[in-house]
Amino acid sequence: MWVEDVGEFPLIARLAAIVGRARPDVLVGIGDDAAALDLGGDALVLLTVDSQVEGIHFVRHRIGPRLLGRRLLAVNASDIAAMGGEPTHALVSLVLPPGLELEWIEELYEGLRAEADPLGVSVVGGNVARSGDGVVLDLTLAGRVPRGELLTRAGARPGDRLLVTGTLGGAAAGLWLSGHPGIRIPEGEALLARHLAPTPRVREGRVIATSRLARALIDLSDGLGGDVVHLCDRSGVGVRVYVENLPLAPGVAHVAELSGRAPWELALYGGEDFELLCTAPPPAAEALAERVSAEAGTPASVVGEVLPAAAGRWLLLPDGREVPLTGKGFTHF
Ligand SMILES: [Mg+2]
Structure with a gap:
């Protein structure tokens, strides 16, 4: 059997079964956006790692090294943000x-420094090794979240x-535009930037x-359609996504x-928008959307509701039909 036959998420589950026995200070282990550790003190420690592989995540002549350095940190910072935390220290393996x-x-x-400085992140170490072919970049990012403020997928x-x-579909639209350089639209530059160097939603x-x-x-790294399924799996719930409410980035249509x-296909399944998706009970959800907009300057939209597990997972289409949510986000295998 080959790795590609197993699939990305079943592979992670198999590996977690081998090493998953955790120390008592591990609050969240394998299977969330980042690990959360209780090492004492008034904050929890968060840890995550992500890679950028030439030929898979980037093509060297299509993205400049500066943008790639930003992207390497940004995608990791997004995972720290997804635990409610702020990033602090990075290790880089080249x-x-x-x-x-x-x-x-x-x-x-x-x-890397341009992205790290405003986030308050220090690069504190790393490793350099020789590759046979192509560039592989790995970044391990630590963060912190005050006790009691940790949020997970469960x-x-x-x-x-x-x-x-924020908005959805921008990265996918930018990716499409990067493959069609002859096509110019007014929002093109912004969409390309969205695709190449996303903004992690740390604030x-x-x-x-x-x-x-x-x-x-x-x-949202794989696309809302896939990531909402991860959240439902970990929370043990169903969901209804209102397709008409998905906030499209300008130019996506x-x-x-x-x-x-x-x-809405770009918004649901495009991936790499690196927005945050959270759940909150009804009166609080509206208040929370207003707070995110007022305090972080980013709009937030209600795009669905959580259902009991037995009710299933559904997309409510603009024409009123309901179709099963397939969870067809990006996977590596
Ligand atoms: Mg994530």
Whole structure:
């Protein structure tokens, strides 16, 4: 049997079964956006790791090293934000082909610093190794969240509303535009930037966590359609997503038309928007949306409701039909 036959998430479950026996200070282990550790003191420690692999996550002649450095930190910071925390320390593992220009890797580090500085993150170590072919970048990010403010994918309850920050479909639209360089639209630059270097919603995550109004939180890396299923799995609940309420990034409808898809398909299954999705009971959900908008400057929209597990997982389409939510997000295998 090959890794690709098992699938990404079943693979993680099999590996967790081998090493999953946890020390008592592990509050959240394998299977959430980040691990949460109780090492004493008034805050919990968060840990996550993510990689950028040449040919899989990026094409070296399509993304400059500066943007790639930003992206390497941003995608990890998003996972810390998805626990309600703020990122603090990073370790970087570089696996580089010997023929790589020195300038390229130095510029990557400039980009890394540009993303790290405003977030208050220090790069405190790493490792360099030689690759046979292609660049592989790994970043381990630590963070902190005050005790009592930790949010995980578990905790959603029937009746909760689903709340998403910002807009959806922008990264997918940018990816499509990057593959069609002859096509220019007014929002093109913004969509390309969204695709290449996403903005982690750290401030928004802190507003959500400090409000103590939310019950569950996840970041949207695979696409809302896939990630909401992860949240439902961990919380043991069903869901109804209101497709009409999905907040489309400007230009997404235009790109959808050009590429022959429905706008909501890009918003649901495009992936890599790195917005946050949380759940909160009905009166609190509206208040929370207003707080995120007022305190972090990012709009937040109610895009669905949490159902009992037995009620299943559904998409309410704009024409009023309900279809099963397939959870077709991005997976590596
Ligand atoms: Mg995540």
